[in-house]
């Protein structure tokens with residue numbers, strides 16, 4: 303069932319806050335099932351009953367040799383993979399699917415490096431893989447998924463389309479093209495990569511995604527880099543709320559206001575550049591001090607900050623040790639004092655890449 307917005311929130315002249323407030327009251331029972339503290343319950347039934355080891359044992363000799371080839375380059379063997387790390391909890395999405403609480407970002411990895419990282423990640427327990435037309439790696443992601451040998455039903459694969467596909471038909475074609483490159487018969491989520499307001503077509507793009515959802519071709523639909531004003535426009539036009547908005551987000555670019563809007567709408571926030579890419583965030587003295595105290599790495603502290611607030615981070619890593627490390631953030635917590643201290647790092651909304659600027663987006 304689509305998460306439709308009732309007529310009561312369709313009044314164009316009302317404030318964003320009022321409109322999104324209505325969305326909450328009209329949808330809370332239908333979509334959120336939020337607990338009293340606002341956190342989404344994990345859906346036990348949707349947790350992977352993973353047995354990656356059995357799957358790997360069921361691989362053909364050819365596949366095993368291929369994995370061994372990748373493993374050699376990665377100075378590891380398939381036997382060293384820790385399958386116990388594979389139970390990643392999930393968050394419920396508006397349109398009934400559920401999303402792992404942490405995933406793998408694949409940009410800027412290409413070809414063999416991308417394939418190897420995706421294969422290793424899936425075999426290590428990652429279940430959410432993020433790619434995009436723009437990354438030019440959908441084929442490699444698809445190969446990595448197939449080589450990993452984990453059942454498709456356990457995976458959450460998402461991709462995104464560019465501005466050239468911002469039309470109802472364009473989105474259908476972009477979806478077919480992503481499926482072809484990935485070698486899949488469906489995606490778990492398809493997303494509009496950037497709103498590109500200068501083009502003025504993102505509402506049509508959203509209508510294209512709604513069509514895919516209505517036809518049952520995709521399990522969830524999302525947007526990326528959409529500001530609350532963009533969200534308002536697509537919801538007003540269609541009455542359909544995005545399952546996910548993927549935005550630039552890390553403790554120093556904390557995006558407090560957009561996140562509050564997402565929470566009211568029932569939209570899950572995904573974080574790109576969740577560990578700050580090359581910004582130096584991982585070397586910040588406060589992050590290092592907390593990491594040393596908790597015997598964790600700086601990246602793990604940053605990723606824990608996300609998952610503890612029901613944000614889904616998609617860190618990119620090409621190093622097997624980092625891939626493994628980044629997944630291990632579900633066995634410890636940051637204290638209220640540590641979370642409060644990290645709030646001081648926020649540089650405000652102005653530090654985020656502005657998706658209203660013509661130079662940003664594709």
Ligand SMILES: NC(=O)c1ccc[n+]([C@@H]2O[C@H](COP(=O)([O-])OP(=O)(O)OC[C@H]3O[C@@H](n4cnc5c(N)ncnc54)[C@H](OP(=O)(O)O)[C@@H]3O)[C@@H](O)[C@H]2O)c1
Nearest residue numbers: 407408409574575576577578579601617618619620621624
């Ligand atoms: N929607 C959008 O517009 C948008 C924009 C940008 C990115 N994204 C998505 O978000 C994903 C993640 O964002 P991002 O790549 O910009 O930044 P990020 O995940 O915050 O940082 C990636 C960098 O951190 C390094 N790294 C990973 N794990 C580490 C660890 N445990 N310790 C130390 N260093 C570590 C990686 O190194 P190595 O590469 O050497 O392993 C890479 O240089 C992308 O891959 C992409 O899927 C989306």
